[in-house]
Amino acid sequence: MTPPEYTYPAGALAFPHRGLTGIAGLAPHQIWFLLDEAEQWVEMNRGAQKRVELLSGMTIINAFFENSTRTLLSFEIAGKRLGADVVNMAVATSSVKKGETLIDTAMTLNAMRADAIVIRHASSGAVQLIADKVDCPVLNAGDGQHEHPTQALLDALTIRQAKRAFNGLRVTICGDILHSRVARSNILCLASLGADVRVCAPPALMPADIEQMGVTVFHDFDAALKGADVVMMLRLQMERMEGQFIPSPREYRHLYGLTLDRLELAESNALVMHPGPMNRGVEIDSNVADHVERSMITTQVEMGVAIRMACLDVLTRKGRKMEGWA
Amino acid sequence: MTPPEYTYPAGALAFPHRGLTGIAGLAPHQIWFLLDEAEQWVEMNRGAQKRVELLSGMTIINAFFENSTRTLLSFEIAGKRLGADVVNMAVATSSVKKGETLIDTAMTLNAMRADAIVIRHASSGAVQLIADKVDCPVLNAGDGQHEHPTQALLDALTIRQAKRAFNGLRVTICGDILHSRVARSNILCLASLGADVRVCAPPALMPADIEQMGVTVFHDFDAALKGADVVMMLRLQMERMEGQFIPSPREYRHLYGLTLDRLELAESNALVMHPGPMNRGVEIDSNVADHVERSMITTQVEMGVAIRMACLDVLTRKGRKMEGWA
Amino acid sequence: MTPPEYTYPAGALAFPHRGLTGIAGLAPHQIWFLLDEAEQWVEMNRGAQKRVELLSGMTIINAFFENSTRTLLSFEIAGKRLGADVVNMAVATSSVKKGETLIDTAMTLNAMRADAIVIRHASSGAVQLIADKVDCPVLNAGDGQHEHPTQALLDALTIRQAKRAFNGLRVTICGDILHSRVARSNILCLASLGADVRVCAPPALMPADIEQMGVTVFHDFDAALKGADVVMMLRLQMERMEGQFIPSPREYRHLYGLTLDRLELAESNALVMHPGPMNRGVEIDSNVADHVERSMITTQVEMGVAIRMACLDVLTRKGRKMEGWA
Numbered sequence: 001m002t003p004p005e006y007t008y009p010a011g012a013l014a015f016p017h018r019g020l021t022g023i024a025g026l027a028p029h030q031i032w033f034l035l036d037e038a039e040q041w042v043e044m045n046r047g048a049q050k051r052v053e054l055l056s057g058m059t060i061i062n063a064f065f066e067n068s069t070r071t072l073l074s075f076e077i078a079g080k081r082l083g084a085d086v087v088n089m090a091v092a093t094s095s096v097k098k099g100e101t102l103i104d105t106a107m108t109l110n111a112m113r114a115d116a117i118v119i120r121h122a123s124s125g126a127v128q129l130i131a132d133k134v135d136c137p138v139l140n141a142g143d144g145q146h147e148h149p150t151q152a153l154l155d156a157l158t159i160r161q162a163k164r165a166f167n168g169l170r171v172t173i174c175g176d177i178l179h180s181r182v183a184r185s186n187i188l189c190l191a192s193l194g195a196d197v198r199v200c201a202p203p204a205l206m207p208a209d210i211e212q213m214g215v216t217v218f219h220d221f222d223a224a225l226k227g228a229d230v231v232m233m234l235r236l237q238m239e240r241m242e243g244q245f246i247p248s249p250r251e252y253r254h255l256y257g258l259t260l261d262r263l264e265l266a267e268s269n270a271l272v273m274h275p276g277p278m279n280r281g282v283e284i285d286s287n288v289a290d291h292v293e294r295s296m297i298t299t300q301v302e303m304g305v306a307i308r309m310a311c312l313d314v315l316t317r318k319g320r321k322m323e324g325w326a
Numbered sequence: 327m328t329p330p331e332y333t334y335p336a337g338a339l340a341f342p343h344r345g346l347t348g349i350a351g352l353a354p355h356q357i358w359f360l361l362d363e364a365e366q367w368v369e370m371n372r373g374a375q376k377r378v379e380l381l382s383g384m385t386i387i388n389a390f391f392e393n394s395t396r397t398l399l400s401f402e403i404a405g406k407r408l409g410a411d412v413v414n415m416a417v418a419t420s421s422v423k424k425g426e427t428l429i430d431t432a433m434t435l436n437a438m439r440a441d442a443i444v445i446r447h448a449s450s451g452a453v454q455l456i457a458d459k460v461d462c463p464v465l466n467a468g469d470g471q472h473e474h475p476t477q478a479l480l481d482a483l484t485i486r487q488a489k490r491a492f493n494g495l496r497v498t499i500c501g502d503i504l505h506s507r508v509a510r511s512n513i514l515c516l517a518s519l520g521a522d523v524r525v526c527a528p529p530a531l532m533p534a535d536i537e538q539m540g541v542t543v544f545h546d547f548d549a550a551l552k553g554a555d556v557v558m559m560l561r562l563q564m565e566r567m568e569g570q571f572i573p574s575p576r577e578y579r580h581l582y583g584l585t586l587d588r589l590e591l592a593e594s595n596a597l598v599m600h601p602g603p604m605n606r607g608v609e610i611d612s613n614v615a616d617h618v619e620r621s622m623i624t625t626q627v628e629m630g631v632a633i634r635m636a637c638l639d640v641l642t643r644k645g646r647k648m649e650g651w652a
Numbered sequence: 653m654t655p656p657e658y659t660y661p662a663g664a665l666a667f668p669h670r671g672l673t674g675i676a677g678l679a680p681h682q683i684w685f686l687l688d689e690a691e692q693w694v695e696m697n698r699g700a701q702k703r704v705e706l707l708s709g710m711t712i713i714n715a716f717f718e719n720s721t722r723t724l725l726s727f728e729i730a731g732k733r734l735g736a737d738v739v740n741m742a743v744a745t746s747s748v749k750k751g752e753t754l755i756d757t758a759m760t761l762n763a764m765r766a767d768a769i770v771i772r773h774a775s776s777g778a779v780q781l782i783a784d785k786v787d788c789p790v791l792n793a794g795d796g797q798h799e800h801p802t803q804a805l806l807d808a809l810t811i812r813q814a815k816r817a818f819n820g821l822r823v824t825i826c827g828d829i830l831h832s833r834v835a836r837s838n839i840l841c842l843a844s845l846g847a848d849v850r851v852c853a854p855p856a857l858m859p860a861d862i863e864q865m866g867v868t869v870f871h872d873f874d875a876a877l878k879g880a881d882v883v884m885m886l887r888l889q890m891e892r893m894e895g896q897f898i899p900s901p902r903e904y905r906h907l908y909g910l911t912l913d914r915l916e917l918a919e920s921n922a923l924v925m926h927p928g929p930m931n932r933g934v935e936i937d938s939n940v941a942d943h944v945e946r947s948m949i950t951t952q953v954e955m956g957v958a959i960r961m962a963c964l965d966v967l968t969r970k971g972r973k974m975e976g977w978a
Contacts, residue, residue, distance in 0.1 A: 028514070045439045046439065048383065048384065048441065048645050048647070049335070049382075049383040049647050050382040050383050050384065050411075050439065050441075051382065051411060052386055057699075057700065057701040057702050057703040058700065058702065059702055059729055059733070061734070069416065073413055073415060073435075073438065073465075074438060076413050077385055077411070077413055077438055080385070080411040080413070081411065082386070085702075085703060085729070085732040085733065087725055087728050087729055088734070089721055089725060092719065095798065096821070097656065100928070100929035102934065104928070104929060104930060107949075107950050108722055108950070108953050109725075110950070111950040111952075111953035111954045112725065112726060112729055112892070112953060112954070112956075112957050113697045113698065113702065113954065114705075115700065115702075147870065172930070173644070177583055202365060207586075220960075222674075244408070276426070276430070277426035278426065278430060278436065278571055280427065297433075298433050298437040300437075300439060301433075301434050301436070301437035302437045302438065302439065304438075305438050315824070319700050320700050331750065343830075371765045372765065374709065374767065374972050374973070375708075375709040376709050376710065376736060376737075376765065376767075376973050377708065377709040378712055386828075395741055396744065396760055399713070399739055399741060399761075399762060399764065403666075403711055403737070403764055406711075406737040406739070407711070407737065466790065535775055602752070602756070602760065603752035603756060603757075604756060606753065624759050624760070624762070624763040625763070626763075627760050627763035627764060628762075628764065628765065629666050629765045631764050631765070
C-alpha cells in the first residue's frame with residue numbers, strides 16, 4: 001500500500017533513535033513506513049505457515065518489570081514468528097527483587113548479547129534509561145505514564161486498514177487521559193499522521209496542558225462523539241475507580257461509558273476501539289464491544305502481532321548488516 | 327499396531343468436534359486411532375533426535391488458568407518436538423486478574439492467530455465455552471470436574487502397550503471418583519474400548535448415578551481389587567483429606583490405600599497406575615509406587631508426551647490442508 | 653588456546669561423572685578443556701548469527717527450585733543458541749507445592765525424555781540426589797551451600813582471558829565464605845588450576861576448617877588485598893545483614909567493602925569480580941563496580957552464557973553418539 005500523504009524521502013530508514021522508545025521524535029513517513037512493513041505480517045499470520053527465518057540466530061529478551069499477559073504474548077509470538085530465540089525475564093523472580101538496580105539488570109541482559117530488548121516498566125522514562133546503557137536496540141512495551149508506541153502503531157494500522165487515510169479523520173479518545181500512556185502515544189501518532197484528535201475525560205483525569213499536543217479538549221462525551229470517525233475508549237484502571245478521581249464505576253459509565261445509544265452520535269460507520277483488557281459495563285458496553293461491524297477490538301490484537309514483527313525486524317536490520325534504523 | 331477390536335471405517339478422521347474437549351463423543355475407533363498415532367512419537371522420543379518439523383510455523387498457546395507444572399511441561403515439550411512455536415500464558419500475570427472475562431481472553435488468543443489452544447481451567451465446561459468462540463482447535467488439558475481427555479488417552483496407551491487389548495480387561499479405579507476429571511475421562515475411555523471398569527471410593531466420594539456410566543461400584547477396596555488386571559489410584563486432594571469427606575490421611579490409607587499386601591488381591595501381573603503427583607503413604611505406598619515390574623507410573627508420564635503430540639498433530643491437520651479432525 | 657600448564661591426557665573426555673554436579677572431582681585438564689570449549693561460543697555470541705543446530709532435537713529442562721533470574725536466563729539462552737528445545741519448570745507452580753517428593757519430580761522430568769536437566773535447589777546435595785535417579789546428564793546450577801560449578805568456570809574463563817595463566821596468580825575472595833557456594837566452587841576450581849587463593853571474611857562468616865582447602869585465611873581485608881591479582885567480592889545476602897552475622901550494612905562496608913581506596917592495595921592491574929546481583933554501597937562501591945578497566949562484572953555475565961553452552965554441549969555428546977563425558 002502506498003501512502004497517499006507521504007512519499008518516503010531518501011534515507012527513510014535513517015531513524016533518529018536506534019531503538020523505539022516512543023512515537024515522539026518519529027517523522028510521519030517513519031510511522032507510515034512501519035505500518036507498511038507490518039502489512040506483510042498481517043498476511044502471513046493468517047496462513048498456516050507463520051514463521052520466517054529472518055531473525056534466525058538472534059536473541060530477543062522480553063524484560064517485563066510490570067505484568068502484562070497480552071503484550072508479552074504478542075511480543076513473544078512476534079519474535080518467534082520471525083525465527084528469533086525469545087526469552088522472557090519474569091519480573092516476579094527477578095534480581096530486581098534482590099535490590100539490584102535497574103541499570104545493573106540492563107547491563108546483565110546486554111552482556112548476554114541480546115539483539116533486541118523489549119521492556120515494560122511502571123516508571124516513565126525507565127525504558128530510555130536502559131536504552132542509553134545497552135548496545136542493542138530497545139523497544140518500549142509501555143513505561144509508566146510516558147509512552148506505549150507499539151500500541152499507537154497497531155491502532156494506526158487498524159484505522160488505516162478501514163479508513164485508508166488519516167488527513168482530517170476525527171478520532172475521539174475517551175477515558176483517563178491523564179495517566180494513560182496509550183492515550184499519549186496515540187495522540188502523538190495520530191496528530192503526526194494528520195488526524196483531528198479529540199480527547200475527552202472528567203476534569204480530574206485530563207492533563208492541564210494537553211491542548212499543546214494539538215488536540216481539542218472535551219469534558220462532555222456526547223459533544224466529543226459528534227461526527228467522530230473513530231472512537232477509542234481507554235481502560236479505566238481499577239485503582240482510579242473509587243475515591244479521588246471517579247465517584248463510582250456506575251457514575252463513570254453514566255457520563256463516559258460508550259453505550260449503543262451514545263455511539264449513534266458518531267458517524268454511522270465510526271470504528272470502536274479499545275486497547276484491552278476491557279471493563280465491560282464500565283467504559284464500554286458489551287453490545288458495543290461485540291458489535292460485528294463497528295468494533296475493531298480483536299482486529300487491534302491481530303495488528304499488534306504484525307506491528308511488533310515489523311518493529312523487531314526493522315530495529316534489528318542494522319545488526320544484520322542491512323540498511324536500517326540508525 | 328493394528329487394533330484387534332476395531333478397523334477404521336471410511337472417514338475415520340471425520341471427528342465430531344474440531345477440538346478435543348473430552349472423551350465423550352469420541353467413537354472407539356477414534357480413540358484407537360489417536361493411540362496408534364502416538365506410537366511413532368513414543369519411538370522418536372526415545373532417540374537423540376526428538377524433533378520433527380511437522381507443525382513448523384504454527385503457533386500453539388498453552389493457556390493454563392489453573393496451575394499444573396507437569397501437564398504444562400508435557401504439552402510444551404510435545405508442541406516443541408513437533409516443531410511448533412509454543413507460548414505459555416501465565417495465569418498469575420494474566421489479564422484475568424484485571425477482571426477480564428474468560429471469553430475476552432479467548433478472543434485475544436484467537437486474534438493472535440493461534441493454530442491450537444490448550445486450556446486448563448478450574449471450572450467444568452470452561453474449555454467448551456472457549457472452544458465455541460475461537461477459530462482454531464481447542465485441546466482440553468483438564469477442566470474442573472468435567473474431563474481430562476489426554477490423561478485418559480495416555481492411560482489407555484500405557485495399558486495397551488502392556489495388555490494389547492481392552493475387551494474384558496478388569497480395571498479398578500480407586501479414590502475420589504466424585505471430584506475427579508481423571509476418573510471421569512478414564513471411565514468414558516475404558517468403557518468405550520470394552521474394558522470392565524470398576525470404581526471404588528468411600529460413599530461420600532462416589533457420584534450418585536455413576537452406574538449409568540456402565541461401571542461396577544465398590545466401597546470395599548479389597549473386593550474391588552479381586553481379579554483386577556489394572557489398578558488405577560487417584561490422587562487424594564489435600565483439601566479433601568480432613569473434615570467432611572475423609573476422617574484422616576491415616577484412616578484413608580487404611581481403607582483405600584494401595585499397599586503391597588493389598589496388591590496381592592489383584593491379578594499377579596496387574597498394572598499399578600497413578601496420574602501423579604502422588605501422596606506417598608496415603609493413597610499409595612512407596613513400595614508399590616516404585617515396584618519395578620508392576621508400576622507404570624513413569625511410563626504414564628512418558629506416554630503423556632506422545633499422546634499430546636498425536637493430539638496436536640491430528641487436530642492441526644485441517645489447518646495444514648490435510649484430511650483431519652473436522 | 654593451548655594451556656601452558658596442562659596437556660590433555662589420552663581419554664581427556666572420560667570424565668568421572670556423567671553430569672556436572674560440582675567442581676570437586678574434576679581434574680585440572682578437564683576444567684581447562686571446558687574453558688577451551690567455551691571460547692568458540694564467546695566468539696559466536698558476539699556476532700549476529702548466534703545459533704547452531706548442534707543440539708537440535710534435544711530437550712533441555714531447566715528445573716529451578718530456587719529463584720534466579722540471571723542464571724535461568726543464561727542457561728535458557730545457552731540451550732537455545734545450541735538449537736535445543738528448552739523448557740523451564742517454574743517452581744512457583746510446581747507439583748512440589750502439592751507435596752510431591754523431589755525424587756518424584758525428577759522421575760517425571762526423566763520420563764519426559766529430557767536430554768539434560770539443569771537444576772537449582774536450596775538444599776546442598778539435592779542436585780546429586782536427582783542426578784543419581786535420572787538417565788540423562790544433570791547440571792548443577794547451584795545447590796544450597798554446596799557448589800555452583802558453572803559460576804566457577806565462568807569466573808575462571810574471565811580470569812584466563814585477562815591473565816592467561818593461573819599458576820601463582822593471587823586471587824582474593826572476600827565476603828560470606830561460610831554460606832557461599834560460589835566461594836566454594838571457586839576455591840576448588842582456582843586451587844585446582846594452580847592459583848594462590850586467599851579468603852577473607854568476618855570470623856562469623858568463615859568456615860572453621862577452610863585451610864584444608866588449600867587457601868590462606870584473612871580477617872583483615874586490607875592485608876588480604878595486598879598484591880592481589882584478582883579481587884572477587886561475594887554478594888552479602890540480605891538475611892545476613894542484620895543480627896547474628898553482621899552488625900549493619902554500613903559497618904560491613906567499613907570493614908569488608910571494596911572501595912576505590914582499598915583497591916589501591918591490590919596490584920595495579922588487579923581485576924575486580926562479582927557474581928551479581930550486587931549490593932552497591934555495601935560489599936562494593938559503584939566507582940569500583942563500574943571501573944572501565946578493572947571491573948570484569950559484565951564480562952563475567954557474558955562468559956556465563958559461553959560456559960553454559962560448553963557444558964551443555966559436552967554433557968550431551970554421549971547422547972549424540974559422540975565421544976563425551978562418560
